[in-house]
Amino acid sequence: MSDQRSRFKVPNTLIILLFAALLIAIVVPWVSAGYFEKGLPISLQSFRVAEHNISISMFASGKEIGFLNAPFEGMTSGSRSGSAIGVIAFILLVGGAFGVINATGAVDRGLLRLMVITGNHPRLLLGTLFAAFAAGGAVFGMGEETIAFLALLLPLILRLGYPPEVGVMITYVASQIGFGTSWMNPFGVALAQGIANVPLLSGAPLRIAMFLVFVSAGIAFTLWYAQRHRKQAEASIDGQIVVPIETSPLAFADRLILGGIVGTIIWIVWGVVAAGYFIPEIATQFVTLCFFSAIVAILAKRLTADAAAEAFVGGAQQLVSAVMVISLAKGIEYLLGGANPHVPSVLNTFLHSMGSMLETWPPLWAAQGMLAVQTAFTFVIHSGSAQAAINMPLMSGLSDLVGVTRQTAVLAYQLGNAMANMSVPTGAILMASLGVAGVPWTRWFGIIWRFQLLILLMSMAMVAIAVMIGYT
Template identity: 90%
Template sequence: MSNKRSTFKVPNTLIILLFGALIMALVVPWVPAGYFEKGMPISLDSYRVAEHNISIAVFGTGKEIGFLNAPFEGMTSGSRSGSAIGVIAFILLVGGAFGVINATGAVDRGLLRLIAITGHHPRLLLGSLFAAFATGGAVFGMGEETIAFLALLLPLILHLGYPPEVGVMITYVASQIGFGTSWMNPFGVALAQGIANVPLLSGAPLRIVMFLVFVSTGIVFTLWYAQRHRTAADLGEDGKIVIPVDAPPLALADRVILLGIVATIVWIVWGVVTAGYFIPEIATQFFTLCVFSAIVAILSKRLTADAAAESFVAGAQQLMSAVLVISLAKGIEYLLGGANPHAPSVLNTFLHSMGTMLETWPAQMAAQGMLAVQTMFTFVIHSGSAQAAINMPLMSGLSDLVGVTRQTAVLAYQLGNAMANMSVPTGAILMASLGVAGVPWTRWFGIIWRFQLLILAMSMAMVAIAVAIGYS
C-alpha cells in the first residue's frame, strides 16, 4: 500500500480556459447556430436558427474560424473603448501605475503610521485596518498584497492578545469585501461593465452604500470575534500596550503621494459622473497618477527614473496573466461565433436555451440564479478578472432575455465572486493567508461559515433591491 499522499491541485486558469476552448471547438460544429433578428427587441420571439452550423478548423486562414487562432482573435477583438483591446490596454496601464505607487513605499508607510496612531486602542486599530484593506480592495483590487501585510501585522495581532485568524479577517477578508462591493475597481467592476457594455463606473451610488454597509458588518463581526477570543496582551512598564512595529512619521513625499491617490479617486468619480469619461480617459487618469507619484519619488530621491520605469514594467507584468485570461476567454467567444446578437453564433443558441428555461421565472428568481452561478463558479475560477471575462458575455446577454438589467448582472458577478472567495478551499490567496497565520482551513471554515452565510444573505438582498429598482 502506497504511503504517498494524494493531493489535488486546481489547474492554472489558462489551462482551464484552453481545455474549455478545445471542448468548444469540438462541440460547436454540431450545435445549430442562431441569431436574433435585426429591427426587433432581443427576445425569445426574435430568435432564428441559422441556415448553416459554424465550422471550426484546427488552423484558420482568412475568415475561417480556427481553434489555434483563438488567443490572437480574442486579444484583438473589440475596440479601444471596450473588451478586449481597450480593457487589456486599460489594465496594463493601471497595473504599471500601481507598480510605481507601491515602489514608492507611501502606501506601506501609511499603513504603518495608522498602526502607530491607533495601536494603543486595539478595537480602533482593528476597525481602521479592516476599513483600510477594504478600501484597497475597492479601489485597486488588493488581493495577493494582503499576504505580505498579514505577515507584517501578525506579530502585532498576537502581541495584542488576539488569535491569528483575526489577522486574516482584517486583511484578506476585508479586501474581498471591498472587491465585491467596489464602485471603481479597474480589475473587477470596471472590467465586468466594459465586457457587458455598461457605462464604466456607472451605478456608483448604490455600490458606495453597499460598500459602507458590508464593510461595517465585517468590522462588527471581526471586533465581536476578536473580543470573545482575546487573551492577555503584552504591556509595557507604564501599563500601555507595546507596539512592536517600527513606524516612522510620514515624510513629505509620503503625504504628497497619498494625497495624490485620494485626489485621483475624486477626479475619476467626477470625470465619470460629470464629464462622461470612459476607458481611455480613466486609463489616462491612472497614468497621470503614476507620473505624478514617480516625479515625487524621484525628487525625494526615493526612486531613480530607471527604477520608476522598471517598477511600471513590473506592475504591468503582474497583470499579464489577466491579459492572457481575457484573450483566451474572448477566444472562446470567437469559437462560439462571437457576441453579436444579430450574427449566427452558438452563444446566441445558448442564450436562447437558457432564456427558454428561465422565461417562466420571475426576474427576481432569475437574478438570484445568476448570483448562485457566479458563487459556484468561484470554486474553480478565483480571479475576479478571469471570472468577468468568462461569465459576463453570457450573463449580460442572458439578463436581456429574462428582464434583468445588465448592471444587475454585473452586481451578481461582483458579489458572487468576492464573497465566496472568503471560504473556498481551492482559493490560492486564502490558503496562502491561512498558511502565514498557521490556521488550518477546517478551523477557518468553522469560524467563518456563519459570517459567510450572513454575507450571502446580504448579497441576495442587494440583488433583490437591484431588480426591484431596475438598477442601471
Template identity: 45%
Template sequence: MVNYRKGGSNVDKKKGITMPDTFVIVFFVVALMALLTYIIPAGQFETKETTFMQGGEEQTKTVLVPDSFSYVKGEDGEPATQGVSLFEEGGGAGFLNYIFEGLVSGDKWGSAVGVVAFILIIGGAFGIIMKTRAIEDSILKMIDHTKGREALIIPLMFLLFSLGGAVFGMGEEAIAFAMILVPVVIALGYDAITAIMITYVATQIGFATSWMNPFGVAIAQGVAGIPVLSGAPFRIGMWAFFTLVGIVYTWVYASRIRKNPQRSLSYDSDAYFRDDFKHTDIKSNFGTGHILILLTILAGVAWIVWGVVERAYYIPEIATQFFTIGLVAGIIGIIFKMNNMTVNGIADGFKEGAKDLLPAALIVGMAKGIVIILGGDNPAEASVLNTILHAAGGIVDDVPAALSAWIMYVFQSVFNFFVVSGSGQAALTMPLMSPLADLAGVTRQVAVLAFQLGDGFTNMIVPTSAALMGTLGVARLDWGKWFKFQIKFQALLFTFASIVIVIAVLIGFK
C-alpha cells in the same frame, strides 16, 4: 518570527491536492466550450434599435427581436452545428487561436484589449509609486498609530466601494484600488482575500443591488420599456441589506484570519506582500515627500470620481489619470530623494509594475476567448450562445409566477458566465425576458431585478470577468483558491437573492 516563504503555492495543505493554475482552468473551460460547438447548433436573432430616456437624454441600444430566432441550417435543411476548428488562418477563431483573438477583442472602451491596456498602465503607475517606498512607509506609520482600531477599515471601505458600485457602476476601477489596499490589509494582519472583499466584491454588491447604476439597471429598465430608475425605494433597501450582509461576512472571516493567518487560502501568496514589511523597522522614515505623494494619490482619486460621475470617464481616461498620478509621484520622489529615486528609477518602476501585472492582463484575454469560441455575443451573428439564450426563453412557460421569476434569476446568473458586461447582458436578455415576464404574470420590474442580481453577484466568481481576474492578479491570488473561498459566499447571496425575488413577486413590485 514566522519564516515566510517567498511566492505562492497551489498546494492545499489539508488534503495535499494541487490546485490547477488559473491559466490551466481557463484552457480547459475553452476546450469544453469548443466541444459544445459540435453538440449545440448555432442560431441567430434579428435585431432592432430601441430608444429610452436616461438622465434627460435619449439613449439608443441595439437589441434582439424575441420571436426572430432561427437556426443555421445544413444542406439537409436541419439545424447544423458549426464545430470550431483546431486552427484558423486569416484572423479566424480556431481553438488554438483563442488567446490571441481574446487579447485583441473589443476596443479601448472594454474587454479585452481596453482592460489589458488598463491593467498594464495602472501596474506601471503603481510601480513608480512603490519605487519611492511611499506606500510601505505610510502603511507602517499608519499601523503604528492605529493599534487597536484596525478592524474599522473593513466596514468603512466595504461601504464606500459598495456605494461606488451602486452609484456609478464601479468595477474595473477596483483593480487600481486593490493595488493600494492589498498590502495595507495584509500589513494589518488580515489577508488578500479580505482586501478583495472590501474592494471588488463590495463594488459588485453595489452593482447588483443598485437603484441608479447607469451601466446596469438603467439600461435594463430602458430596454424593458419601464421608467428608467423606477423602483428606487425597494432597491435602496435591498442595497442596504446586502451591503450589511457583505460587511458582517467579511468582518467575521477577517477576524478569524487575524487570529490565525495560516488558515487563509492566500497565506502563501500573501508572503509577497508580507516580506516587504518583515525586516522593516516600524519607526520607518515618514516626511514631507510621503505626505505629498499621499496627497497626490488622494487628489487623483478625487479627480477620477469627479470624472466618472460628471464626465462619464471610463477605461481610457481613468488609465491616463492613474498614469498621471504615478508620474507626479515619481517626480516628487526625485525631488525629495525618496529611496534614491532617479529619472531612470521612474522608468524602472513603470516597467517592473507593468511586468508584475502581465499575467493578470493575459488571463483577461484568455477568458474573453471563451465567448469567442462559442461564436461571440452578437445576437445577429450565428453562435451557440444565441441558441442557449433562445432555449432558456421557453423554460418559464406554464409555471407559477414566483417560480418563473426565480428561473429568470438563475438563468441570468448562468448567462453572466458568457456575457459579463452588464449593458451587454441587458441588451441580449431583456428583450427576451420582458415579454416572457408578461406571459408568466411577472412584472417587468421583477424581470429587471432578476437580471441585475444574477449579473452582479456572479461577477464575483466567474473567470470570464476581466475586472475580477485583474483584481486577483494584483493580489497575486489564483482563481482556483478564490473560487474555493467565494463559493460559500455565493451560496449565501444566492439564498438571500432568491428570497428577495419571491418577495418582489408577492408584493407585485412595479
C-alpha cells in the same frame, strides 16, 4: 486533512481556459447555431435557428474559425473603448501605475503609521485596518498583497491577545469585501462593465452605499469575534520576544503621494459622473497619478527615473497573465461564433436555452439565479478578471432576455465572485493566508461560515434591490 488541502493545486487559469476552449471547439460544430432577427427586440420570440452549424478547424485563414486562432482573435476583438483591446490597454497602464505607486513605499508607510497611531486602542486598530484593506480591495483590487501584510501584522495581532484568524479577517476578508462592493476597481467591476457594454464605473452611488454597509458588517463581525476570543497578551510567541511595530511619522513625500491617490479617486468619480469619462480618459487619469507619484519619489530621492520606469514595466508585467486570460476568454467567445446577437452563433443558442429555462421566473428570481451561478463558478475560477471574461458575455446577454439590467448582472458577478472567495478551499490566496496564520481550513470554515451566510443574504438583498429599482 489541512495538509492534504494545502497541497491541492488548482490548475492555472490559462490551462483551464485552454481545455475549455478545446472542449468548445469539439462541441460547437454539433450544436445548432442561432441568431436574433434584426429589426425585432432581442427576445425568445425573435430567435431563429441558422441553416448551417459553425465549422471549426485547427488553423483557419480569412473569415473561417480556427482553434489556434482563438488567442489572437480574442486579443484583437472589440475597440479602444471596450473589450478586449481597450480593456487590455487599460489594465496594462493601470498595472504599471500601481507598480510605480507601490515602489514609492508611500502606501506601506501609511499603513504602518496607521498601526502605530491606533496601537493603544486595539478595537480601533482592528476596525481601521479592516476599512483600510477593504478600501484597497475596492480601489486597487488588492488580493495577493494581503499575504505580505498579514505576515507583518500577525505578531502585533498575537501580542494584543487576539487569535491569528483575526489577522486573516482584517486583511484578506476585508480586501474581498472591498473587491465585491467596489465602484471603481479596474480589475473587477470596470472589467465586467466593459465586457457587458455597460458605461465604465457607472452605478457608483449604489455600490458606494453597499461598500459602506458590507464593510460595517465585516468590522462588526471581526470585533465581535476578536473580543470574544481574546486572551491575555503574552510576552513571547514561540520563544521569541514580540516588540511593537515602530515607524517614523509620514514624510512630506508620503503625504503628497497618498493625497494624490485620494485626489485621483475623487477626480475619477467626478469624471465618470459629471463629464462622461470612459476607458481612454480613466486610463489617462491613472497615468497622470503615475507621473505625479514618480516625480515626487524622484525629487525625494526614493526612486531614480530608471527605477520608476522599471517599476512601471514590472507592474504591467504582473498583469500580463490577466491580459492573456481576457484574450483567451474572448477567444472562447470567438469559437462560439461571437457575441453579435444578429449573427449565427452557439452563444446565442445557449442564451436562448437559458432564457427558455428562466422565462417563467420573475426577474427577481432570475437575478438570484445569476448570483448563484457566479458563486458556484468561484469554486473553479477564483480570479475576478478571469470570471468576468468568461461569464459576462453570457450573463449580460441572458440579462437582456429575462428582463434584468446588465448593471444588475455585473453586480451579481461582483458579489458572487468575491464573497465566495472568503471560504472556498480551492482559493490559492485564501489557503496561503491561512498557511501564514497557521489556521487549518477546517477551523477557518467553522469560524467564517456564519459571516459567510450573513454576507450571502446581504448579497441576495442587494441584487433584489437592484432589480426592483431597475439598476443602471
